[in-house]
Amino acid sequence: MIVGIDLGTTHSLIGRYGPDGPQLIPNALGSLLTPSAVSVDDQDRIIVGSAARERLVSHPQRSVAAFKRWMGSDRVTALGGHRFRPEELSALILKSLIADAEAATGEKVVEAVISVPAYFSDSQRKATRIAGELAGIKVERLINEPTAAALAYGLQQRDGGGRYLVFDLGGGTFDVSILELFEGIMEVHASAGDNFLGGEDFSRALLEAFLDEHGLSADALAAGERAVLQRRIEGLKHDLALGTEAALEIPLAGQARAWRIDEAGFARICDPLVQRLRAPLERAMRDAKLNPGQLDEIVLVGGASRMPLCARLVSRMFGRLPLRHLNPDEAIGAGACIAAGMKTRHESLEEVILTDVCPHTLGVSTAQEVGNGRFVSGTFSPIIQRNSTVPVSRVERYYPIHDGQKVVHIEVYQGESPRVQNNVLLGNLSIELPPNTASADNPLDIRFTYDVNGLLQVEATAVATGRKRDLVLEKNPGVLSVEEIRARIALLEQIKIHPRDQQENLLMIARAERLYEEHLWARNALQDALLQFRQILESQDPRLIAEHRSHFGELLARIETQGYA
Ligand code: ADP
Numbered sequence: 001m002i003v004g005i006d007l008g009t010t011h012s013l014i015g016r017y018g019p020d021g022p023q024l025i026p027n028a029l030g031s032l033l034t035p036s037a038v039s040v041d042d043q044d045r046i047i048v049g050s051a052a053r054e055r056l057v058s059h060p061q062r063s064v065a066a067f068k069r070w071m072g073s074d075r076v077t078a079l080g081g082h083r084f085r086p087e088e089l090s091a092l093i094l095k096s097l098i099a100d101a102e103a104a105t106g107e108k109v110v111e112a113v114i115s116v117p118a119y120f121s122d123s124q125r126k127a128t129r130i131a132g133e134l135a136g137i138k139v140e141r142l143i144n145e146p147t148a149a150a151l152a153y154g155l156q157q158r159d160g161g162g163r164y165l166v167f168d169l170g171g172g173t174f175d176v177s178i179l180e181l182f183e184g185i186m187e188v189h190a191s192a193g194d195n196f197l198g199g200e201d202f203s204r205a206l207l208e209a210f211l212d213e214h215g216l217s218a219d220a221l222a223a224g225e226r227a228v229l230q231r232r233i234e235g236l237k238h239d240l241a242l243g244t245e246a247a248l249e250i251p252l253a254g255q256a257r258a259w260r261i262d263e264a265g266f267a268r269i270c271d272p273l274v275q276r277l278r279a280p281l282e283r284a285m286r287d288a289k290l291n292p293g294q295l296d297e298i299v300l301v302g303g304a305s306r307m308p309l310c311a312r313l314v315s316r317m318f319g320r321l322p323l324r325h326l327n328p329d330e331a332i333g334a335g336a337c338i339a340a341g342m343k344t345r346h347e348s349l350e351e352v353i354l355t356d357v358c359p360h361t362l363g364v365s366t367a368q369e370v371g372n373g374r375f376v377s378g379t380f381s382p383i384i385q386r387n388s389t390v391p392v393s394r395v396e397r398y399y400p401i402h403d404g405q406k407v408v409h410i411e412v413y414q415g416e417s418p419r420v421q422n423n424v425l426l427g428n429l430s431i432e433l434p435p436n437t438a439s440a441d442n443p444l445d446i447r448f449t450y451d452v453n454g455l456l457q458v459e460a461t462a463v464a465t466g467r468k469r470d471l472v473l474e475k476n477p478g479v480l481s482v483e484e485i486r487a488r489i490a491l492l493e494q495i496k497i498h499p500r501d502q503q504e505n506l507l508m509i510a511r512a513e514r515l516y517e518e519h520l521w522a523r524n525a526l527q528d529a530l531l532q533f534r535q536i537l538e539s540q541d542p543r544l545i546a547e548h549r550s551h552f553g554e555l556l557a558r559i560e561t562q563g564y565a
């Protein structure tokens with residue numbers, strides 16, 4: 001079966017396209033959302049999802065989340081006896097989602113369409129595909145997240161049609177896309193975004209304001225305290241999305257601290273972030289050559305778009321209220337399922353056609369003559385302009401600086417600055433030119449081809465000899481080589497994963513350990529309950545375990561709602 005996967009910074013979802021449309025599949029705990037968190041237990045077994053998220057508090061050194069932000073880099077995370085690259089952590093999430101989908105449907109997952117932020121760069125996209133490979137599935141197709149959301153939205157309104165702006169604020173990224181739906185053709189006109197702006201930044205701003213007001217510094221707190229505080233701040237942010245005021249009480253560095261904040265205070269703290277949301281919105285409108293009156297709907301998706309300040313910003317900028325028919329958590333996952341259905345050519349999707357754009361400008365570094373034979377290097381020469389419809393292939397002709405030059409080094413960049421130093425280096429290649437030839441007779445053609453998945457191919461041709469060179473972007477330090485991938489697949493296969501049928505028990509223990517960390521007053525009760533539950537687990541009697549789990553759950557719920565005492 002081909003599945004659709006939303007591999008989010010905070011949450012991930014899996015599903016497929018069924019007879020009634022997109023169908024998201026619940027995990028072992030019965031939830032459609034699996035937290036994108038990984039932890040390892042004291043036997044170095046892997047834990048994924050809700051239990052791993054709980055363990056961020058109780059076992060901060062052995063747990064990790066929000067690693068999607070590091071995709072495309074070679075950053076290594078040490079967890080217990082393991083060391084993982086970001087694409088390996090993503091692969092562990094994928095493996096867990098796949099196991100859930102296979103258990104629920106009884107079918108084997110062979111392939112997935114995975115959604116990625118429109119603003120993901122070439123190396124981040126490659127890392128996502130490699131994560132799929134590491135998890136043992138084929139990933140031929142990537143779909144941009146806002147495009148997926150628009151697909152989910154557009155198909156609900158099949159007869160309608162019109163122009164939509166999708167505003168997607170997730171945990172770590174912000175994406176904007178402008179799309180038009182017309183007689184089953186879904187055309188993306190423009191994408192823009194910020195890869196380093198999401199709900200987590202609003203939490204961090206809130207956390208810093210709290211620390212500031214209490215004269216505390218994050219470094220002075222123990223790792224456990226920091227994790228507890230982060231969790232409570234996250235709760236505060238969610239409360240602020242529901243009411244006009246929220247409060248927090250927490251013991252820190254041996255002292256009880258209380259904080260109360262209202263919506264206006266939150267808006268003030270977050271103003272710099274809200275201002276940063278504007279730029280991609282304005283840019284997408286400019287690139288799509290639209291004014292606000294020409295938009296039919298504004299669709300908010302992504303968990304962080306629940307913050308009222310998002311709707312307020314959109315209303316102010318576009319002079320109308322945004323729509324929210326879609327579940328902001330599920331829209332992208334549902335869209336990925338539709339894309340999976342399109343890939344299998346599901347009959348009900350046969351007449352749906354989707355065109356997307358390339359979100360970044362792609363080009364090469366050149367030297368520019370400034371007179372008297374003097375050259376200034378580092379000038380960006382675009383080959384594919386941002387928001388060109390994909391697939392797209394363009395060629396530009398360049399000349400060597402010197403007569404008789406034997407070789408040209410080509411550096412490939414993505415970005416919007418006229419100086420390459422401000423753009424992102426994607427890779428480089430060298431090509432030999434025929435010797436003893438005047439520059440003017442020695443042109444060089446550079447062809448960029450950008451496919452529907454957002455992957456770039458670069459080819460350089462020395463026109464005089466017809467010699468060609470392809471860019472091998474695998475050389476990029478952020479991208480694993482074929483041999484490295486093979487070695488890591490073998491390594492990942494040896495790693496033990498916590499059994500799927502134990503997920504509920506595992507989550508219960510992780511939750512109790514997190515509460516133990518958070519609530520000093522409840523420690524005795526939690527210690528006793530944990531000991532007892534562990535003993536019951538040893539009995540391996542499913543009925544007895546289920547019964548105790550339910551009592552245990554009630555105790556935890558009581559402690560959680562009582563909160564600080
Ligand atoms: P991603 O796609 O990056 O995994 P999600 O779309 O799941 O992200 O959104 C996660 C973000 O949404 C987190 O930063 C979370 O704090 C935020 N979020 C979720 N629900 C709410 C809420 N009710 N109020 C404020 N923020 C929320």
Ligand code: MG
Nearest residue numbers: 008170302332
């Ligand atoms: Mg998302």
